[in-house]
Structure formats: structure tokens, C-alpha cells
Amino acid sequence: QVQLVESGGGLVQAGGSLRLSCTASGRIFNINVMGWYRQAPGKQREMVARITSGGSTNYADFVKGRFTISRDNAKNTVYLQMNGLKPEDTAVYYCNAPIQTYDSMGVGQGPSDYWGQGTQVTVSS
DSSP: OOEEEEEOOEEEETTOOEEEEEEEESSEEEEOEEEEEEEOTTSOOEEEEEEETTOOEEEOGGGTTOEEEEEEGGGTEEEEEEOSOOGGGOEEEEEEEEEEEEOTTSOEEEEEEEEOOOEEEEEEO
16 A cells, blocks of 8 residues: 655766655555665665654664765655765665554554665766
8 A cells, every 4th residue: 555656866976966765655654764775786785774753863884974864754755865975885775664554444554664666876986
């Protein structure tokens, strides 16, 4: 029922910036945490950044202060501002959120994990 739609990926020169967006839609009851993950060819998927509905954030060490995650709860949207991009940031970036849905009685169900389809970020040297 719920889907996550991502946008903002693309090709950028080293040192450049990109802003990723992810919007959740459907019969959403509650979203506590939304996050961004990435997976490069031949590598395991890794967490990039996460944010709670209250605004608490968690960043991977390799971000090194270059990325900023933010959230618009009213729009069920999470953003990832990526500055100072490096070639090693090249990967497919995925939006993720455990989401509680509601039934016809208005009762919360779940949560269940949802993933976006992924957006390609390529950083040239």
C-alpha cells in the first residue's frame, strides 16, 4: 500500500552537490525513522544517514560532515543534501522507512520496512 518515490540523483563533478528527495505515500499511520542507504557495485549496502520524526539524526562516519539529512513530516518527505561529493560516493542511493499503516478502523498496523527503487548518484573525478 505504501510506496517511496525518490528523486534527485544524477551525474556530478567531484566537489559538487546534489539533493535527494524521498516521499512516502499511502495509508500512513506513523513513520518514526526515515533514512538513506547506498550500495556501490560489488559492495554491501550501507547506512548513510537517518532521522527520526523528532529531528534526531545519525550519520555514517564516511559522510564527514558533508551530508545533511532533513525531513518534512507534513509531507512525509526526507531529504539528503550532499555537498563536497567524492568519486567514492558513487552508488545507488535508497530511501528506507519502517512505516505503520492503518486499516479501515483507523488502527495502526506494522511497522513494515519499505524501500524506494533507488536513484543513481555518479561522481566523476
